[in-house]
Amino acid sequence: MKRSTVFGHWEGTFIIVNSILLKYAFFFLNTFPGIAGSAGWMVAVYICIVFLVAVLIIQKLYQYAGQADLMDIAHATFGNAGKYILGFGLILCFLFNSGTNLIYFAESFKNSLLTDSSTKMMIIFLILVAFFLAMKGLDSIARVHAFFVPISLIATGIIAFFLMTEGSIQNIFPIFGTGLPNVFKLGHFALSGFFEFILITLITPYMKTYSEFSKTLKLTYVFVSAATLILSLVYIIAVPYPANTNILSVIMMTPDYMTFHHIPQELFTVFSIFYCICTALYISIHIYVCTLIFSKMFYINKTTPLTICFSVVLLGITQIPVDMNMNKDMYEIGLSFLWVVGLIVPIIVLACNNIKIKRLQKEDKHEKKEKR
Amino acid sequence: MRLREFVGSKFLFHEKPADEPFILNESEEKTHRKFYDIYGKKESVKISSSLAYNVDYMKQRYYYENNSDLILRDLNITVQGKRIPAAAFFFDGLVNKQLIGQLIMMPVLKEITEDVKPSRMADYLMRNVISQNQVKLCLHFDKVMEELNFGGCIIFVDGCAEALAMDVKGWEHRSISDAKNEVTIKGPQEAFCEVLRINTALIRKTLKNEALVNQGFTIGEMSKTPTSLLYINNIANQELVKEVQRRLNNIKVSYVMDTGELEQFLMGDEMMLTPQVLSTERPDRVAMALNEGKIAIMLDGSPYALILPINITSFINLTEDRYMKYNMTNFLRIIRLVSLVASLMLPAFFISVVGFHPEILETELFFTIENAKAQTPFPLLIELFAMEFAFELIKEAGLRIPGPIGPTIGIVGALIMGQAAVEAKIASSILIIVVAFTGLGSFATPSYDYAFSLRVTRFFYTVAAAVFGFFGIALVLFVHASVLCSANSLGVPFITPVAPHTGKNTFDSFFIKPLWKQEFRDDSLQTQLKVKQPKISKVWKNNHKY
Numbered sequence: 001m002k003r004s005t006v007f008g009h010w011e012g013t014f015i016i017v018n019s020i021l022l023k024y025a026f027f028f029l030n031t032f033p034g035i036a037g038s039a040g041w042m043v044a045v046y047i048c049i050v051f052l053v054a055v056l057i058i059q060k061l062y063q064y065a066g067q068a069d070l071m072d073i074a075h076a077t078f079g080n081a082g083k084y085i086l087g088f089g090l091i092l093c094f095l096f097n098s099g100t101n102l103i104y105f106a107e108s109f110k111n112s113l114l115t116d117s118s119t120k121m122m123i124i125f126l127i128l129v130a131f132f133l134a135m136k137g138l139d140s141i142a143r144v145h146a147f148f149v150p151i152s153l154i155a156t157g158i159i160a161f162f163l164m165t166e167g168s169i170q171n172i173f174p175i176f177g178t179g180l181p182n183v184f185k186l187g188h189f190a191l192s193g194f195f196e197f198i199l200i201t202l203i204t205p206y207m208k209t210y211s212e213f214s215k216t217l218k219l220t221y222v223f224v225s226a227a228t229l230i231l232s233l234v235y236i237i238a239v240p241y242p243a244n245t246n247i248l249s250v251i252m253m254t255p256d257y258m259t260f261h262h263i264p265q266e267l268f269t270v271f272s273i274f275y276c277i278c279t280a281l282y283i284s285i286h287i288y289v290c291t292l293i294f295s296k297m298f299y300i301n302k303t304t305p306l307t308i309c310f311s312v313v314l315l316g317i318t319q320i321p322v323d324m325n326m327n328k329d330m331y332e333i334g335l336s337f338l339w340v341v342g343l344i345v346p347i348i349v350l351a352c353n354n355i356k357i358k359r360l361q362k363e364d365k366h367e368k369k370e371k372r
Numbered sequence: 373m374r375l376r377e378f379v380g381s382k383f384l385f386h387e388k389p390a391d392e393p394f395i396l397n398e399s400e401e402k403t404h405r406k407f408y409d410i411y412g413k414k415e416s417v418k419i420s421s422s423l424a425y426n427v428d429y430m431k432q433r434y435y436y437e438n439n440s441d442l443i444l445r446d447l448n449i450t451v452q453g454k455r456i457p458a459a460a461f462f463f464d465g466l467v468n469k470q471l472i473g474q475l476i477m478m479p480v481l482k483e484i485t486e487d488v489k490p491s492r493m494a495d496y497l498m499r500n501v502i503s504q505n506q507v508k509l510c511l512h513f514d515k516v517m518e519e520l521n522f523g524g525c526i527i528f529v530d531g532c533a534e535a536l537a538m539d540v541k542g543w544e545h546r547s548i549s550d551a552k553n554e555v556t557i558k559g560p561q562e563a564f565c566e567v568l569r570i571n572t573a574l575i576r577k578t579l580k581n582e583a584l585v586n587q588g589f590t591i592g593e594m595s596k597t598p599t600s601l602l603y604i605n606n607i608a609n610q611e612l613v614k615e616v617q618r619r620l621n622n623i624k625v626s627y628v629m630d631t632g633e634l635e636q637f638l639m640g641d642e643m644m645l646t647p648q649v650l651s652t653e654r655p656d657r658v659a660m661a662l663n664e665g666k667i668a669i670m671l672d673g674s675p676y677a678l679i680l681p682i683n684i685t686s687f688i689n690l691t692e693d694r695y696m697k698y699n700m701t702n703f704l705r706i707i708r709l710v711s712l713v714a715s716l717m718l719p720a721f722f723i724s725v726v727g728f729h730p731e732i733l734e735t736e737l738f739f740t741i742e743n744a745k746a747q748t749p750f751p752l753l754i755e756l757f758a759m760e761f762a763f764e765l766i767k768e769a770g771l772r773i774p775g776p777i778g779p780t781i782g783i784v785g786a787l788i789m790g791q792a793a794v795e796a797k798i799a800s801s802i803l804i805i806v807v808a809f810t811g812l813g814s815f816a817t818p819s820y821d822y823a824f825s826l827r828v829t830r831f832f833y834t835v836a837a838a839v840f841g842f843f844g845i846a847l848v849l850f851v852h853a854s855v856l857c858s859a860n861s862l863g864v865p866f867i868t869p870v871a872p873h874t875g876k877n878t879f880d881s882f883f884i885k886p887l888w889k890q891e892f893r894d895d896s897l898q899t900q901l902k903v904k905q906p907k908i909s910k911v912w913k914n915n916h917k918y
Contacts, residue, residue, distance in 0.1 A: 011871055113843050114728070122843065129850050136858040139865075143857035144850075146871035269732055269842070276846030277853075 009215035011142035014149040019196035039177030044232035061350035070201040098286040099317030108249035130283035167237035195342030416512040423530035468542025490531025506539035568672035595627035665899035681862035687822035715813030720837035728841030744800035
């Protein structure tokens with residue numbers, strides 16, 4: 001029986017949620033206290049409000065776009081030039097973002113799981129398994145997400161609960177941290193954490209209907225904003241400022257902070273299996289999306305060999321930083337512009353598309369009136 | 373005998389006389405003939421009106437001189453005093469001789485008083501003389517041979533270009549026994565046997581529904597094995613049925629002996645370890661599956677039926693789950709899930725924890741394991757493989773060994789794997805416990821095929837854990853999940869109901885609702901009738917009238 005790639009709102013939600021929230025388990029929570037100190041939770045509130053506005057705008061604008069993805073919309077609105085610029089820009093951003101994040105992930109796994117192993121070896125194996133899944137297509141990627149991401153979300157919730165019990169409410173004082181203006185001046189750096197939200201505009205054709213797309217948007221927002229608010233607050237309560245600006249892996253350090261019974265405390269190490277899997281899922285969706293964008297740009301039907309190319313390119317990008325300091329610099333450069341690509345660019349493209357559609361509709365009406 | 377010869381015969385070396393050696397000579401045929409050259413469509417030879425030609429043809433095709441069980445019975449049909457020669461063919465051992473004698477021979481040998489032309493004799497006999505209930509007229513020899521090979525009796529009449537084929541099957545067979553490999557405490561205990569018609573009858577008596585279709589196929593150019601495709605016409609998705617029909621019609625093979633072989637010809641993904649078809653010997657399981665909208669295939673000569681399409685939960689679900697309350701069933705399913713995970717990953721976890729992440733263990737447990745490990749000379753991975761291999765040997769030996777010696781294997785296995793290995797310091801006692809639990813987990817998995825695939829997959833996890841610890845387990849689990857998630861069973865995704873997420877909590881999910889709440893069929897099967905039962909099944913609760 002022939003079956004085209006189609007999945008529902010749960011699979012779509014878990015793809016986006018995993019891509020955005022995986023970073024929170026490792027290093028991204030450092031960003032909030034890094035911006036505003038003990039008022040880092042206010043940064044989370046601010047970015048969630050901005051994110052909500054962006055989601056609502058995108059949901060509204062997509063009503064006129066049908067089931068097309070962002071590349072097709074850019075092509076229809078701006079022609080080939082727009083398609084190529086957007087395509088290359090997105091590919092570069094995805095590879096850059098996933099490359100810098102992958103180094104952090106691999107470093108975390110090295111510190112907690114395989115202390116004697118090389119980070120590069122872990123990166124190679126992660127890319128290898130991710131490439132294996134990316135070759136199988138978006139159907140398989142979505143299903144594997146639906147299988148494992150809920151488990152890792154539950155694991156994160158349990159860890160957050162235990163982290164909170166070990167923290168002290170005194171850690172959120174002073175209430176405005178390093179200053180309230182920092183929340184608004186520098187908050188956009190944290191907004192870059194939602195860069196992967198643009199994935200939803202690229203997997204739209206694979207959603208069954210517009211209502212599925214709409215449900216995916218809403219569920220994604222609920223999961224992401226709830227996790228952002230809760231985890232940022234828990235992190236600031238659990239770890240005092242300025243220690244909480246430098247921790248590489250929040251999840252892996254949880255057993256060090258807990259004074260619970262030995263067995264549940266150490267069993268959290270077992271959760272690292274699911275975080276490894278979610279990391280591989282993160283890389284696989286990035287490789288697949290780069291392949292998808294490239295194939296749309298040049299009308300390529302068979303995309304399997306392209307996954308090899310992008311896997312190799314990603315591996316190359318992970319070899320660029322000489323050490324973690326250089327990677328941190330690259331990561332901070334990414335934070336400064338990724339929020340524009342992730343949230344503003346889709347709004348601009350969709351808005352231009354809507355303007356063009358309305359203009360065409362007006363011209364059609366005008367022509368019909370003249371004919372009468 | 374002379375003394376010299378006597379001494380020579382006792383003390384000197386004598387070469388044994390050489391037996392005539394058998395050498396299998398190379399065939400003169402240099403090129404390999406292709407399948408269709410051998411079994412390609414041949415022109416059907418028409419039955420002649422000459423009895424001598426027909427008998428000669430049959431003798432030639434059946435190598436009559438060498439075939440001791442092919443019986444040729446010459447007879448005369450008397451029509452108004454005039455004798456018309458005829459001949460009957462049947463296989464001794466395949467037919468019920470009493471039926472042949474009473475219902476065929478006796479009526480045929482009586483005189484016919486009507487004036488019947490020889491050219492119409494076969495039709496006349498069928499309509500007016502022979503009282504056997506299944507009689508066919510055949511115009512071609514291939515139809516005649518098909519009937520004869522499957523327990524039929526054939527009659528040729530001189531002057532008639534048609535033959536009579538009568539179904540008089542009556543060979544010895546195993547009677548219906550209880551299921552040996554799918555044992556349940558509650559529910560029916562019947563199992564299939566090797567006779568197709570008995571098996572299909574067991575399904576028909578369970579599902580007394582006129583919509584139950586039993587479509588016949590023949591598979592195997594040499595074996596011509598009768599095959600039945602069963603489905604409920606107003607429930608099963610017709611596209612699914614057509615696809616299975618297409619596959620069954622397009623299997624070109626010399627012979628098929630068992631549903632295990634047929635399964636390999638039906639499914640597309642040969643490299644996948646996990647089976648994509650469920651094999652069962654229980655009629656109630658097949659009936660349940662048909663009622664859910666699935667399709668069953670049965671083969672003559674095989675006591676197993678194939679159910680498809682399936683998903684991953686089919687391997688942990690049993691028919692017994694419906695015969696017990698849902699809370700007990702869900703508890704048992706949890707145990708089966710845990711046993712499945714244990715059989716797959718317990719050795720890998722053990723190696724990871726001991727080798728890479730000992731901080732997980734309690735201090736006392738850690739020292740116990742380290743002490744046990746320190747006394748053995750081999751690395752943990754080698755010990756584990758050795759014990760697993762020994763366990764696999766015992767399992768295989770237990771299957772092959774003759775009945776009376778069977779219990780000895782249990783004693784030998786316990787002695788080798790338990791006491792002796794530990795005392796000889798080849799393996800640590802904790803490792804024996806791990807291997808034993810893994811084996812128990814494997815036996816607790818309901819499906820034999822799936823348990824076998826887990827046995828093989830387990831080695832990948834163990835090696836990955838030995839090299840990379842939890843990271844290795846994660847990598848292999850990711851690849852394993854990728855393979856399962858990309859697999860389909862006849863177009864239905866393999867890890868339904870997880871993804872795609874199906875809203876209805878049916879029998880084929882990880883956990884089930886109470887029976888009275890299972891209103892809908894599994895929506896992944898796209899059945900014609902989605903509703904299985906009304907919202908209120910226990911109507912008696914609202915209706916107090918008698």
